[in-house]
Amino acid sequence: MAIAKTYPEHARAILILGLPLIGSNLAQFAIHMTDSIMLGWYAVEALAAVTLAGALFFVLFIVGSGFAWAVMPMVAQASEMEDDAQIRRTTRMAMWLSLIYGAVMIMPMWFSGQLFLLIGQDPEIAQLAQDYLRIAGWGILPALLVMVLKSYLSALERIGFMLIATIGAAFLNAGLNYALIFGNFGAPEMGIHGAATASVILQIFSFGVLGLYAAFVMPQHALFQRIWRLDMDAFSGVFRLGWPIGLTNLAESGLFSAASVMMGWIGTIELAAHGIALQFAGAMFMVHLGLSQAATVRAGRAMGRKDQTGLKIGAQVIIMMSILFSVFTIIIFLGVPELLISLFLDADDPDRIAILAVGVGLLAVAAVFQLADGVQVLALGLLRGVQDTRQPMVMAAISYWLVGAPCSYVLAFVIGLDGAGVWLGLVIGLGVAAVLLIIRFWSRHISKAVAV
Template identity: 60%
Template sequence: MSHPELSYTGHVRAILTLGLPLVGGHLAQFAIGLTDTIMLGWYGAEQLATLSLASSLFFTFFLVGSGFAWAVTPLVASFAAQDDQVMIRRTTRMALWLSGLFFLFSMPFLWFANPILQVLGQEPQLAEMAQTYLRIAAWGLLPALGVMTLKSYLSALERTQVILWITVLAAIVNGIGNWILIFGNLGAPELGIRGAAIASTLTQVVSLAGVVIYAHMVLPEHNLWGRFWRPDPEMFARVFHLGWPIGLTSLAEVGMFVMSALMMGWLGTIALASHGIAVQLATATFMVHLGVSNASTVRAGNAFGRGDPGHLARGAGVAFAMSVSISLVAIVIFLLMPERLVSLFLDPADPDRAAIIALGVGLLVMAALFQLVDGAQVIALGLLRGVQDTQAPMIIAGVAYWGVGLTSSYVCGFVLGWGAVGIWTGLVLGLGVAAVLLNLRFWMQALPALRTRTDAG
C-alpha cells in the first residue's frame, strides 16, 4: 500500500490515481450493456424487448449478491492499512463463499423465470423467451459475482489499473461474441437471443479467469486459493453482516428507476422512449461519480483502519469537491445541447422522432437538476461503506428512494398531471433526500464517532 498523503493536493492525486481507472472500468461495463442493446436491437424488436425483461431480473439478483463483494473493499482497505495479510485473505475467501451460496439461492428463480415474469404481468411469449435467455445467462452469475468480489479486493489494495484492462477485455470479448453468435458470423450458427446469453456467460468466465490469474501471480502472499474449502464462521458472519445491507441499498436505488420506467410505460411509448434515452445519458455521468465513490471507500477504509479522522475528513471533502465539479460539467452539457444528445439515439426516419426529442429535452433538464444530489448521495454512500456503516444507509435508502422518490413520482406525474416531467421530479426529490440524510449520517455521526474512538484510544 502507498503511504497516505495527508494534504488536500495529496488526496486529489490519490483519488484520481485510484478513481480514474475505476471510472474507465465502469464506463467499459456500461458499454457492455449498451453493446447488447444495440446488437439485439439490430436483430429484432422482440429480442430487444426480451433482453430488457431478462436482464432486469438477472441484474436484480446480481445487485443483491454484489453486496458481499462491495463489503470486501472497506474491510480489506482497513486490514491493508494495518498490514494484516491474514485478515485480507480471510475476508476475500468468505466473500467468495457468500457469492457462491447466493448463486445457488438465485438459480431456481432464474431457471424458472417464465412463471415469475407472467405473475408480474408480462406477456407469455416474452416471458418464455426471457426464460430461454436466462437458462443460459444464469450460469454467468457465479463468475460475475466472483469477478465483483476480486475486483473489490484489488481496488482495496489500490490495484485499479488491472480492473480497467480486464473490463475493457470483457467488453471486447462480449462485442465479438455477440457479433458471431447472435448473427451467425464466421460460420457460427445464428442463435439470436441464445447467442447473446452465451456471449454474456463467456464474457463473465473470461473476466474471472483474468482476475484470478492476476491475483495468483501478483499477490501470492495472500494465498487466496490455499485450503479454500475450509470454513471461517467468524469472518463469514462479518462479511455477511456488512454486505447484505449494501446489496439491498443498491437494489432500492435501482428499483426506484425500474418502477419509474413502469410508470413511464403507463404514459405511452413516447414517454418510455424519452425516459430510456435520458436514463442512459444520466447513467454515463453517474458512472464517473461511482468511480470517485469507489476510490473514496478505499481511502476511507484506510483512514478507518488507522484510526485517522483528520485524514478521513480531508479525503471526504476532496471527494465531494470532485463530485461537484463533475456535476457542473454534466449540467452545462445537458443544458446547452439537449436536442443533439437525444437525437444521437434516434433514427432520422423515425416518425416519432420530433415528439421524443421534445419530451427528452425536458427530461434532460431534470437530469441536470439531479446531477448534484445524485453525486452527493453516492459519494456519501461510498464514505459510509469505508467506515463500515451499512445498515443505517440501507434504511435511509429505503425511505428516500421508495418512500419519497416513488411516492413523489406518482403524485407529481399522475395526481398533479405533470406527466413524464412529474415522474422525474419525484426522482430528483428522492435522490435529494438521500443526499441530505446520508451526508448528515457521515458528517454528524460517522466522522465524530471515529474521532471519539481515536481520542479514547
C-alpha cells in the same frame, strides 16, 4: 505508500485511485450499453425486453454485490495494518457468500416471465425478457465472483490490470454481440438470445483473467488454496457488513427498476426511451461510483491508521470532485440530447421520432438529478469505508421507497406527467437520500475530527 496530508495531496491520491476505478466502471458499463445499442438496432421489441430483463438481473446482482462491496473497506483496513491473513480470509468468504446467493437467484430469473406478466407488462415483451434471463441468468455466478475480485484489487490499490482487463472485456463483448445477435463472422443469428449468450461467456472470461492475476501476482494471499474450507469468523464478518450494503443497493436499484415497470405501463415506446436515457444517466453515474469506491478505500485506510483528520479532508475533496463533474454532466444532457438518444436508434426505425421525443424529455430530468445522485452515492461510499452500513440502509429505504417511488407514481399517473413524472420522482428520492446520508456521515464520523 505516502500518507496524504494537504488538500492537493488528498486530491492527487484520490485521482490516482479513482481514475482507473472510473475507467473500469465505464468499461464495464460499456458492456451493458453495447447490448442495448445493438439490440436497439436489431428491434425495438428486443430493446424493450432487455431493458425489462436487465432491470431484474441488475436488482438481483446488485443485492448480491453487497458481500463483494464489504470486501473493500475490510481489505483496505487489513492492508493498512499489514494483515495478509485477514485479507485472505475476508476475500475467500466473500466468494463463498456470493456463490451461495447467486445459486439461489437463478430460479427467479428462470421463471421471470410470470413475474413480468403479474406487474402488467406486455406478454410478448415478457416472454422475450424471460428468454434472455434463462441464458444470461447463469452469468450471475461468475459476475459476482468478478465483483469480489475487483473489490479485493481496489482495496489493495492494484487497479491498473483490472482496468486493462475490463477494457478488453468490453471489446470482446462488442465482438461477441456483433456475431451472435446479427449472425456475423459465420455465427447464427440469435437476436436477444445471442446477447444473453455473449454476456455469460464474457463473465466467465473476466473471472478467469482476474483470478489468474490474483493467484500469480499476489501469491502471498493464496486466495484459491483450500478455498473449500469454511472460516466461520470471516464468513460472519463479511455477512454482517455485506447484507446491509446489499439491501441498500436493493433500495436504490429497486427504485429504478420500479421506474422501468411504470414506464412499461405507459407504453413500449416510453419503455424503450427510458432504457436509452437510463444508459446515459448510468454512464455518468459510473464516474460518481468510481469516486465513491475510491472514498471507501481511502476511508478504510484512514480508519486502519486512525487518521480522523485525513478522513475529513479526503471527504471534502472527493465531494467537491463529484459536484464539479455533475455540473459538466448537466451541460452535456441539456446541450445535445437528440444526438445522444439517436445513437441507440436505427435511422430507418419507424418509431425513431417518437422515441427521440420522449428520450429528450427524460434526459432533461436526468440532468436535474445528477447532483443528488452523485452526493448520495459518495456519502454511501464514505459510510461503507468506516463500516457504517445499517443505519444508511434504513435511510435509503425511506428515501427511495417511502418518498421516491410514491412521488413517481403520483406525478406520472395522478398528475398526468407520464414518463417525465416517473423520473421527477427519482429526483425527489435521490435528493432526500443525499441529504440524510451526508448528514449521517458528517455528524457521526466527522464531528470529532480535529480542526484543520
